Amino acid sequence: MQFQILLNIVIAFIWMLLQNSFTIVHFVFGYIVGLGMLFFLRRFLRFDFYFRRVYAFIKLLLLFAYKLIEANWDLIKIILRPKMDITPGIIAVPTELKTDWEKTLLANLISLTPGTLTMDFSEDGDILYIHAINVPDKEKAIREIHESFEKAILEVTQ
Amino acid sequence: MIVMEVLVSILLLTGGLLSFLGSIGILRFPDVYGRLHAATKSATLGVIGILTGTFLYFLVMHDIFVGKVLLGIIFVFLTAPVGAFMISRAAYLTGVPLSKQTEQDDLKKARSEAEKAE
Structure with a gap:
């Protein structure tokens, strides 16, 4: 309401x-x-609203902005390298988020973070397929997704 | 005033530079998926930089509050990742090949397993 x-x-x-x-x-x-x-x-529009979420949402927006700048810095470094020695790949990342709205946010957030781009969801929507520009860095990316993004999104939605 | 002029200039130049570097990235990456990385990230921040510069210029120099520019920032921020997601998904499903450097393809594995199950 x-x-x-x-x-x-x-x-x-x-x-x-x-x-x-x-x-x-x-x-x-x-x-x-x-x-x-x-x-x-x-x-x-079935879900209800608490003011606490507005604050969490602003925090999430700031996280978005910060990650976007970091991603650009990383990308510029790759683009301007004389020889492009990247090892791209598609990795599967399981997510604990439940609703479609949370998953959409997570997918967008992943797309704007350094070296990762959401490509597809599994049938049940529990696994995200992510195109990573540097596969050797994938442990770091997965850890970041679980520890910082999922938490920030849950603060907004729960 | 001088401070604001410098700030606006920096924002506009950074935005232009990022868009330029993004274009170079689109040319240099080996496949569609790599190009999308360049197209989403650099273009998003580049456009946001230019729009923020424009907004500040009109607000400070001419005392005009241009709401449309703010809306532009919000919508670019929202639509760029969604667009990249849809394009890469469509590209993969229609069989656009990955570059030769690709090391790992979990999606292919998952899809072939799903086909077997059917």
């Missing part, structure tokens, strides 16, 4: 940004547009 209200307000703000005018009229209009959107999407 609360989550839906928050989502509604966010939609109203996005509407104001799109209109580039910050008046109460546009906020109200955006809110009405959001109401319509929520009405059509109500089937997908």
Whole structure:
């Protein structure tokens, strides 16, 4: 319930940004547009909302940003190497996350971290297939996924 | 003002440089999957850098709050990894070969086992 209200307000703000005018009229209009959107999407909005999660979500966003910068640094080093001596490969990484929403977040986070790119899920969705640019580093990548990413995502969703 | 000009310049130049390096990466990597690494990571941060620079420039120099630029950052951040995921998955399923340097292919193993089970 609360989550839906928050989502509604966010939609109203996005509407104001799109209109580039910050008046109460546009906020109200955006809110009405959001109401319509929520009405059509109500089937997908069953989970509830706590404020603690907003904080965890901001932490997750910062982790995203930090990892993105680190990934770029790593990639530049590989690209500018005169001889490209990489050993790419596809590795299977099991995940403990349960819901689709958590797995989607994890897949995105992996795609933006150094040397890894999510490629596919297994049938039951418990194993992620990751394309790694340097297979010898895979232990480090897997450990990072389990210890820092999964934990950060669980803080947001539980 | 000078400080902001320098900051905006740094952001724009870094963004441009990253996009450029990403393009070089797309040319240099041996296969589709390696190229996607370059395309997602460098392009994402490059575009975010340029957009942040633009946003700050208009905010500080002209006192205009350009909301569309902020939206652009959010959507690039959200869509780039999803796009890379879909492209690499589609490439693998349609049989685009991995480069010769590839050392390990767990996905192939899993898929052949699944076919046997059927």
